[in-house]
Amino acid sequence: MAVITYLEAIRSAMQEEMQQDDNVFVLGEDVGKGGVLNTTKGLRDMFGEDRVLDTPLAESAIVGVAIGSAMYGMKPIAEIQFADFIFPATNQIISEAAKIRYRSNNDWSCPIVIRAPYGATGASALYHSQCPESVFFGTPGLKIVAPSNPYDAKGLLKAAIRDADPVLYFEHKKCYLALSADVPEQDYIVPIGKADVKRQGTDITVIAYGIAVHYALIAAEELAKEGISAHVLDLRTLQPLDKEAILEATAKTGKVLIVHEDNKTGGVGAEVSAIIAEELLFELDAPIARLCGPDVPAVGNNPPMEKFFLLSPDKLKEAMRKLAMF
Amino acid sequence: MSGTNGRLIEVTVPHLAESLVSATIGKWLKQPGDYVEQYDVICELFTEKVNTEMPSPIEGKLVKIIVGEGETAAVGEAICLLELPAEAGREASVGSGGHQEAAVQSGAALAVSGDQSMRGRYSPAVHRLAMDNRVDLSRVNGTGLGGRITRKDVEQFIASGGASASASAGFVSSSAAAAPSSAPAAPSAAAMSAQQANQPASPAQAAPAVSAQEAAAMKQAAHTPVRSSGLHLSANPPTPLIEVEGQPSDARNEYFIDVTPIRNAIATRMRQSVTEIPHAWTMIEVDVTNLVVLRNKVKDEFMRREGINLTYLAFMMKAVVNAIKDYPIINSVWAVDKIIVKRDINISLSVGTEDSVLTPVIKKADQKNIAGLAREIDELTKKTRAGKLSLNDMVGGTFTVNNTGSFGSILSYPIINYPQAAIVTFESIVKKPVVIHDMIAVRSMVNLCLSLDHRILDGVICGRFLQRVKENLEGYNSETQIY
Numbered sequence: 001m002a003v004i005t006y007l008e009a010i011r012s013a014m015q016e017e018m019q020q021d022d023n024v025f026v027l028g029e030d031v032g033k034g035g036v037l038n039t040t041k042g043l044r045d046m047f048g049e050d051r052v053l054d055t056p057l058a059e060s061a062i063v064g065v066a067i068g069s070a071m072y073g074m075k076p077i078a079e080i081q082f083a084d085f086i087f088p089a090t091n092q093i094i095s096e097a098a099k100i101r102y103r104s105n106n107d108w109s110c111p112i113v114i115r116a117p118y119g120a121t122g123a124s125a126l127y128h129s130q131c132p133e134s135v136f137f138g139t140p141g142l143k144i145v146a147p148s149n150p151y152d153a154k155g156l157l158k159a160a161i162r163d164a165d166p167v168l169y170f171e172h173k174k175c176y177l178a179l180s181a182d183v184p185e186q187d188y189i190v191p192i193g194k195a196d197v198k199r200q201g202t203d204i205t206v207i208a209y210g211i212a213v214h215y216a217l218i219a220a221e222e223l224a225k226e227g228i229s230a231h232v233l234d235l236r237t238l239q240p241l242d243k244e245a246i247l248e249a250t251a252k253t254g255k256v257l258i259v260h261e262d263n264k265t266g267g268v269g270a271e272v273s274a275i276i277a278e279e280l281l282f283e284l285d286a287p288i289a290r291l292c293g294p295d296v297p298a299v300g301n302n303p304p305m306e307k308f309f310l311l312s313p314d315k316l317k318e319a320m321r322k323l324a325m326f
Numbered sequence: 327m328s329g330t331n332g333r334l335i336e337v338t339v340p341h342l343a344e345s346l347v348s349a350t351i352g353k354w355l356k357q358p359g360d361y362v363e364q365y366d367v368i369c370e371l372f373t374e375k376v377n378t379e380m381p382s383p384i385e386g387k388l389v390k391i392i393v394g395e396g397e398t399a400a401v402g403e404a405i406c407l408l409e410l411p412a413e414a415g416r417e418a419s420v421g422s423g424g425h426q427e428a429a430v431q432s433g434a435a436l437a438v439s440g441d442q443s444m445r446g447r448y449s450p451a452v453h454r455l456a457m458d459n460r461v462d463l464s465r466v467n468g469t470g471l472g473g474r475i476t477r478k479d480v481e482q483f484i485a486s487g488g489a490s491a492s493a494s495a496g497f498v499s500s501s502a503a504a505a506p507s508s509a510p511a512a513p514s515a516a517a518m519s520a521q522q523a524n525q526p527a528s529p530a531q532a533a534p535a536v537s538a539q540e541a542a543a544m545k546q547a548a549h550t551p552v553r554s555s556g557l558h559l560s561a562n563p564p565t566p567l568i569e570v571e572g573q574p575s576d577a578r579n580e581y582f583i584d585v586t587p588i589r590n591a592i593a594t595r596m597r598q599s600v601t602e603i604p605h606a607w608t609m610i611e612v613d614v615t616n617l618v619v620l621r622n623k624v625k626d627e628f629m630r631r632e633g634i635n636l637t638y639l640a641f642m643m644k645a646v647v648n649a650i651k652d653y654p655i656i657n658s659v660w661a662v663d664k665i666i667v668k669r670d671i672n673i674s675l676s677v678g679t680e681d682s683v684l685t686p687v688i689k690k691a692d693q694k695n696i697a698g699l700a701r702e703i704d705e706l707t708k709k710t711r712a713g714k715l716s717l718n719d720m721v722g723g724t725f726t727v728n729n730t731g732s733f734g735s736i737l738s739y740p741i742i743n744y745p746q747a748a749i750v751t752f753e754s755i756v757k758k759p760v761v762i763h764d765m766i767a768v769r770s771m772v773n774l775c776l777s778l779d780h781r782i783l784d785g786v787i788c789g790r791f792l793q794r795v796k797e798n799l800e801g802y803n804s805e806t807q808i809y
Contacts, residue, residue: 037345123343174347175372176343176347177346182610203478254477280456283450283451284450284451285449285451285452326476
């Protein structure tokens with residue numbers, strides 16, 4: 001075991017998979033020198049320019065090339081430098097990658113991974129802060145993961161690379177250096193489609209993913225001192241959602257708070273809420289609550305706007321306390 | 327604190343770059359006790375990305391260094407304390423102090439309030455728990471917002487043994503409270519059984535012990551209006567897309583079939599035809615002995631060559647078409663101030679199925695020989711019975727031939743296929759004793775029945791037309807070419 005950051009966990013997952021399988025390669029803008037966020041740092045020195053491919057500034061081409069090479073048996077990891085710029089590639093992802101298996105009646109599949117660093121870190125404003133997961137969320141044929149800690153980050157990326165279908169891997173930029181943990185050096189995966197209980201509790205259930213899980217855990221520790229016991233479920237996989245885990249965690253307390261940084265309207269939380277409402281009415285002890293980003297395009301650049309927009313342990317604490325008191 | 331009555335402000339590590347979470351303090355350039363202006367550099371900051379000088383965000387006196395040189399602090403964490411100048415400090419302290427007080431007060435108000443407005447509002451979970459464990463909720467203490475009883479409250483109540491106590495005594499009141507929800511069902515069931523008792527008991531009614539729901543359903547079915555007389559028959563009934571059969575009625579000796587769109591169309595057209603067209607009717611008897619001989623001679627060969635049955639209908643059709651050529655007025659439509667005579671002879675053929683009758687059209691029948699008509703008849707009847715007729719197969723008919731003989735009829739009074747001018751039926755061919763030259767012979771005889779639009783056609787013209795059909799049919803002999 002070694003204590004590594006979320007960023008290093010992602011890098012080590014790519015490195016190990018590239019060592020194990022010659023078909024795995026990385027492509028994206030500036031990945032050769034490590035990318036602007038240093039996720040691929042050192043990989044070109046280890047695997048050469050042929051397997052760590054610098055691309056032009058054209059996201060549709062990055063994903064298009066990835067899909068094409070996957071058709072030839074390769075296993076590309078496409079990096080979108082910032083998730084905000086994934087939209088030029090959306091047509092490739094939704095119209096092609098997601099549908100290849102279906103439209104070929106299982107003859108073809110599309111084993112690509114698209115890594116998209118997302119979320120606001122503060123002071124980065126509109127085009128380096130967005131959470132675009134809900135755009136892809138309703139597309140059958142895509143898998144979407146969003147790990148919240150270094151262990152899950154490494155295990156889920158390995159699972160994504162080995163998956164025979166397209167996986168969108170949303171890594172929260174604020175987790176990169178802020179979170180570090182003991183991560184096993186031996187090979188392991190975190191299965192796609194399985195949520196994880198990050199904290200046991202009896203009063204309220206918080207369902208979250210990404211950095212929000214981290215905030216929920218901090219808030220839960222503080223609320224424990226006030227006698228409020230919070231159960232924290234990390235979705236880890238957004239598509240497909242782990243329905244059983246969602247229902248189980250809800251039934252545990254009957255009071256649910258769903259938290260994500262993405263906009264509230266039409267976000268993943270809306271679907272989670274609908275699942276609970278459809279299946280578990282008689283376990284509910286309070287209205288299903290959501291704490292999400294407001295419905296504005298993205299975080300503003302000035303500190304008051306950031307504070308207004310972004311989630312924080314304090315905001316979660318307040319929402320959790322309110323739910324506990326209901 | 328100092329005697330200047332100033333307020334202490336924390337100076338924090340700023341967010342210097344994307345993905346930056348912490349910074350290390352280099353050298354402190356100001357020391358405790360130094361007075362700093364806004365934007366004066368107070369220390370150096372080292373990060374993974376940039377090294378920078380830290381400007382003071384405000385003016386004030388540095389009172390304490392929290393993070394020493396070489397130590398690392400997270401973004402947002404305090405590195406030192408500055409004391410505001412007295413005036414600014416007082417202002418700030420009044421403002422924020424007032425705020426805090428209010429917050430504390432509101433928190434306290436929530437905790438100790440006697441607000442019980444939510445006391446009687448139960449969540450689904452609380453309801454279910456109370457039902458399952460027979461808990462009298464009026465005995466449970468509510469700790470939620472507005473005195474609401476939470477799921478936890480009920481669980482604690484059960485755990486403390488409250489449930490068993492209430493099971494004996496308390497549940498009575500609980501069930502009384504729950505009664506309103508089941509109440510609407512009870513009276514209706516009672517009413518039904520009373521109603522049944524009053525009615526003369528039919529065996530079907532007396533036999534089953536009906537549940538309340540079934541009784542209610544039956545009651546509703548009995549109230550479904552059934553049209554049997556009156557003006558409403560001229561209105562179009564609702565036409566559901568599916569047939570629904572067998573709703574039980576009160577008497578149970580009848581059942582309903584909803585009117586399907588096709589049945590509605592038939593009904594509408596028939597009513598239109600008999601109300602708009604003054605029908606007259608005439609019949610003629612035809613000796614088709616020679617036709618029978620002819621058909622028996624060629625039908626097996628025809629079956630082998632064409633793969634279809636050569637029916638009498640094809641010969642009948644040919645005879646009718648040729649007669650129409652001689653009397654084109656038969657092939658016409660009443661247009662109030664005009665009579666429209668159609669040049670194309672398109673024969674509608676009545677084809678019956680189990681639950682309807684359709685009239686596909688043989689287009690330009692005058693341009694087809696007997697074999698061609700036989701093929702067309704075969705194709706259209708097959709399509710009709712398979713339900714595969716297209717709209718195009720159904721339109722453009724100018725005269726209708728109805729093969730009523732196929733089900734053994736010898737006499738019909740057909741209703742004209744609106745807006746055509748006439749319709750003829752071809753009845754069963756029956757062997758009969760017939761007088762020929764004062765001798766009795768056994769001949770194959772058939773009746774042709776004609777209904778006519780008396781606005782367009784009269785007896786003489788129709789008589790001549792039928793005579794021509796008769797001549798044509800009787801004119802068939804073993805030499806007749808069917809191709």
